[in-house]
Amino acid sequence: MFAKKINKYFGCYLFKTYIWFFNIYFNMKRLLLVLTFLATFTCWAVEYRACEITYEDGSKETVEVQFPFANDNPNLRIKRNGERGNIDKDLIKFFTLKLNNGESKYLFMGGREFSKNKKKRRKVFTLVEEVNEETGIIIGNLGLSFDVARDRRSDKEIIIFTYIQMYRNYSFSKINEETFYTMFVFPSGGGIRVGTKKYYKKTISKYQKELFPECPDITDRIDYKSMKEKALMAVIDAYKECLN
Numbered sequence: 001m002f003a004k005k006i007n008k009y010f011g012c013y014l015f016k017t018y019i020w021f022f023n024i025y026f027n028m029k030r031l032l033l034v035l036t037f038l039a040t041f042t043c044w045a046v047e048y049r050a051c052e053i054t055y056e057d058g059s060k061e062t063v064e065v066q067f068p069f070a071n072d073n074p075n076l077r078i079k080r081n082g083e084r085g086n087i088d089k090d091l092i093k094f095f096t097l098k099l100n101n102g103e104s105k106y107l108f109m110g111g112r113e114f115s116k117n118k119k120k121r122r123k124v125f126t127l128v129e130e131v132n133e134e135t136g137i138i139i140g141n142l143g144l145s146f147d148v149a150r151d152r153r154s155d156k157e158i159i160i161f162t163y164i165q166m167y168r169n170y171s172f173s174k175i176n177e178e179t180f181y182t183m184f185v186f187p188s189g190g191g192i193r194v195g196t197k198k199y200y201k202k203t204i205s206k207y208q209k210e211l212f213p214e215c216p217d218i219t220d221r222i223d224y225k226s227m228k229e230k231a232l233m234a235v236i237d238a239y240k241e242c243l244n
Helices: 003-027 192-209 223-229 233-243
Strands: 031-036 047-053 059-069 077-082 085-090 092-099 106-115 124-132 137-141 145-151 156-164 168-174 179-184
Touching: 003 168, 059 145, 092 156, 106 156, 106 168, 124 168, 124 233, 156 168, 168 192, 179 192, 192 223, 223 233
Parallel strands: 106 179
Antiparallel strands: 031 156, 047 059, 047 092, 059 077, 077 085, 092 106, 106 124, 124 137, 137 168, 145 156, 168 179
16 A cells, blocks of 8 residues: 555655755755756766767867766866766867767857957857858857756657756857857747847847848847747848848
8 A cells, every 4th residue: 555655646746846946946046957847857867978079179089978067167077988087178169979879969069158348258068959051150058057868758868958047048159169149038928028029139139240240130030929939040030031
């Protein structure tokens, strides 16, 4: 009988425990793990995964990278020939990870967030989502940290992220350049709030000369309502329309 009760209520108890934990964590640190389908994922232990690193000098090396890894750490923790060590992120151009027997490939690209005052910021990694050759722009997911988890619905390994609150942080960058132009995409209902649209327009205007020099009116071309589903691709679509 006890075993049956455990089987019946364990999932619910575990979910409530996580909710309690995250509520406390959110109040203390203003951070929230973006695990929309929390009950579907399992993977909290530190693991080392084989990754191919491409360095700034063009050389390559395959090592085991520790997951999860945090963007605020100046070093990437690794294992090389079974020995633990660190690699300075400034030395890394990008690295790739293959999951599901090579079926899924992820590229983590190094760069520095845009500074209006030309201040050199620390190097961080964005998980590349789209490389648009027509516009020369790369879109990435700029998480606070990255981890590997298994999706129980598909039984496939995936990458999960942490973000500030529930605001998904994306990056624009140009091909072969390391500056990341960051932008949050906010969850919304059927429409779009005035304040959210104002934020989008202000942020894109700030980057217009660097990213969209041929399109000074790009902020007037974007379908902001579609950003909930398309995120930064809505901006890319407007830019392509402008170029053509």
